[in-house]
Amino acid sequence: VALSKAALMMARRYLKKGISLIDESTLWSENYLLALDLYSSLAELGDSAKDVGKSEDAVNMVLKHAVNDLDKMRVHHATIERFISSSQFNEALETGCTVLTSLGYRFPEKPGVGSVLYELVQVKKMLRGKSDASFLALPVTQDETLIHAMHILQSMASACYFSGVQHKFSYALATLRNLKLSYQKGLSNYSVDAFSGYAIMASMQGDFDTANRFGRLAIGISKKLNAKGMEARSSSGLYHLVFPWKLPLKECIAGFRFSFRQGMATSETNIAFAAGMGAITLMHHTGSPLWETEERMRLIVAQMKEYRQTEMCRNSLPFYQVILNIKDQSDEPSSLKGDAIDLAIGLAGYTLNQDHAFKMEFAASFSLAHYFEDWSKLEYLLQLYGGKQRPVKAHFSYFLTTFSAGMAYFELFRIRQKQAYRKRARKKLRQMQQWLNGGNVNCLPMLSILQAEALSITSSAKHKDVLALYDKGALEASALSFVQIEATAYERAACYLFLEGEKRREYLAKSINLYHMWGADGKVAFLEKKHTIRLKDVVQASRRTLASSVFSSRDLDPYPKNIYYV
Numbered sequence: 001v002a003l004s005k006a007a008l009m010m011a012r013r014y015l016k017k018g019i020s021l022i023d024e025s026t027l028w029s030e031n032y033l034l035a036l037d038l039y040s041s042l043a044e045l046g047d048s049a050k051d052v053g054k055s056e057d058a059v060n061m062v063l064k065h066a067v068n069d070l071d072k073m074r075v076h077h078a079t080i081e082r083f084i085s086s087s088q089f090n091e092a093l094e095t096g097c098t099v100l101t102s103l104g105y106r107f108p109e110k111p112g113v114g115s116v117l118y119e120l121v122q123v124k125k126m127l128r129g130k131s132d133a134s135f136l137a138l139p140v141t142q143d144e145t146l147i148h149a150m151h152i153l154q155s156m157a158s159a160c161y162f163s164g165v166q167h168k169f170s171y172a173l174a175t176l177r178n179l180k181l182s183y184q185k186g187l188s189n190y191s192v193d194a195f196s197g198y199a200i201m202a203s204m205q206g207d208f209d210t211a212n213r214f215g216r217l218a219i220g221i222s223k224k225l226n227a228k229g230m231e232a233r234s235s236s237g238l239y240h241l242v243f244p245w246k247l248p249l250k251e252c253i254a255g256f257r258f259s260f261r262q263g264m265a266t267s268e269t270n271i272a273f274a275a276g277m278g279a280i281t282l283m284h285h286t287g288s289p290l291w292e293t294e295e296r297m298r299l300i301v302a303q304m305k306e307y308r309q310t311e312m313c314r315n316s317l318p319f320y321q322v323i324l325n326i327k328d329q330s331d332e333p334s335s336l337k338g339d340a341i342d343l344a345i346g347l348a349g350y351t352l353n354q355d356h357a358f359k360m361e362f363a364a365s366f367s368l369a370h371y372f373e374d375w376s377k378l379e380y381l382l383q384l385y386g387g388k389q390r391p392v393k394a395h396f397s398y399f400l401t402t403f404s405a406g407m408a409y410f411e412l413f414r415i416r417q418k419q420a421y422r423k424r425a426r427k428k429l430r431q432m433q434q435w436l437n438g439g440n441v442n443c444l445p446m447l448s449i450l451q452a453e454a455l456s457i458t459s460s461a462k463h464k465d466v467l468a469l470y471d472k473g474a475l476e477a478s479a480l481s482f483v484q485i486e487a488t489a490y491e492r493a494a495c496y497l498f499l500e501g502e503k504r505r506e507y508l509a510k511s512i513n514l515y516h517m518w519g520a521d522g523k524v525a526f527l528e529k530k531h532t533i534r535l536k537d538v539v540q541a542s543r544r545t546l547a548s549s550v551f552s553s554r555d556l557d558p559y560p561k562n563i564y565y566v
Helices: 005-020 024-030 032-048 052-065 070-085 089-103 113-127 132-136 144-185 191-204 208-225 228-241 249-265 269-285 290-306 310-326 339-346 355-371 375-385 397-416 419-437 443-456 463-479 483-500 504-518 521-531 543-550
Strands: none
Touching: 005 032, 024 032, 032 052, 032 070, 052 070, 070 089, 070 144, 089 144, 113 144, 132 208, 144 191, 191 208, 191 228, 208 228, 228 249, 228 269, 249 269, 269 290, 269 310, 290 310, 310 339, 310 355, 310 521, 355 375, 355 397, 355 521, 375 397, 397 419, 397 443, 397 483, 419 443, 443 463, 443 483, 463 483, 483 504, 483 521, 504 521
C-alpha cells in the first residue's frame, strides 16, 4: 500500500531497530539472508521517502557484502527508481546498462537509429501472423536472471519515457528487446510494460489499430499474471497515449481511475498521480463543472505534496491555474499568473526552463491565450508550437491542441490576411479529417467546426451552410459531453453573424449559457465586454438548475473525502 511520509519514517525506524538487534560482527556472516533483506528494504524505503543519503548507505552495504549478482538486484532496482524519481535520467540509464551487462544482457549506452531499426525488423518478423490468443497463451518464465533483466529494461524504458525525446532511441530499443525476450523466453510481470510500450510506439507512428491491439494485449497479460502494479503502470500510459484514439474521451476516465487506485495500492505513487491527473483532465474536457475540477485539483495537489511527488505537482499546477483563470480568479485571465503558479514557484527545485515543466506551462499559456483571444500572444506561441514545444504526438491532448491551433490560424488569417495562416489552418483541418477516418470519434465535432471556419472565410459562403456546420459541430460536441467545444461552436457562429448581422444574439445566448453553466465566469465576463451584452439578459436559468438537469446524465462524482476521490 502507498505509504505517507509518517508511515515511511516509522517503517525505516523498525528496520534500523532490527539491524541494531543483531551483533554487527556476525551480521553478514551468520545472518546473511536476514541482513540482506533488512538492508535491501531500507534501500527501497529510502528511495520511496526521497531520503537519498540513507538509501545510498544501505545500497553500498549490500553491494559490499552480497555474494552474487542476483542478491544485489533489489538495491540496483531501488537505485534506478531513485534516479528516475529525482529526474536523473542519464544516471538511471547508465546504471541500467551496467547491471544488464552483469546479467549477461548487453545494452548500448547510446543506441542509434540503426540499432532500433534492426531490432524493429526482427520483432515485426517475430510477431507477423500471430493471433492474440497465441500471445496470451505464452508460458510464464521462472528464470530469475531473465526476470531481473526484463525489470531493468522496463525501468530504463520508464526513464527514457519521462526524459522526453532526448532518449527516444533507448526507449524504443529497451521496449523492443523486452518484447522479444517475452515472446522467446516467456512472460513475466514486466512483459506487460513491453506490450504496452510497443502499443505506444505504434501510436506515436500513427498506427492506431496496431496500438489498440497491443494495448489490449498488455491489459490481458496483466490480468493473466495478476500483475496489479504493472497493470496500473501500463493502463496509465495506454489511456494517455493509445486508447483515446479509438474511444470517446469520457469512456477513458474509468481506466484512469482504475490505474490511480491500483497505483496507490501497490506503492506506484508516481504512476497513480499521473493517472489521477489524466482522469481530472478528461473529466474537465467532458463537461465536469469547473468548481468540481477546482476542488479535485486542490485535493490532488495536496496529496502530491503529502507523498513528495514534487515533480508531478509542479507539472500539474499550470493546468490548475488555467481552471482558476477561466473561473475568473485571476487579475490577468489571459496570462499564466495567479495562486497556482505562485505555489509552483514556491516548490523546491522549481526551474522555469526545465523541459517538461516548460511544456506544461506552454500548453497552459496557449490555452488561456485562445480562451481570451490574445491574438498577439497566440501568434508568438504558434511559432513555438511547430518547433520545440510541439505536443507529444500520441497524447490525447494532441488532437485537442490541433483543434485550438486550427481555430487560431483561421482567426489570425481574418486579422492579418496572411495566406500562410490559411494554409496552416487547412492543414490542421486535413489532419483532423485523417484522424476521424482512422476511427477517432472525438475529432467529429472539432472537424465540423473547422469546416465551418474554412467555409466562413470564402467569398461564396452561404449563411445557411456555414451555420449548419456550426450547429452540427455543437450537436456532436454535446453528444460527447464536450461542453467548452459546444460553447465554442455557438460563440464562433455568433462572431460570424456579428459581421453579417443575422441571428447573432441567439447564438451568443447559447454560448454564454453554456459557459455560465460550466462555471466559466472569466469567459462569460470576457464575452459580456466584447459583445456589450449582459449575462442576466440572456441567461435561461440558474447555474445549479442547469447543472443538475444537463450534467445529471454525465455521471459526475460527489465530492470525495480522501484521495480516492479521483
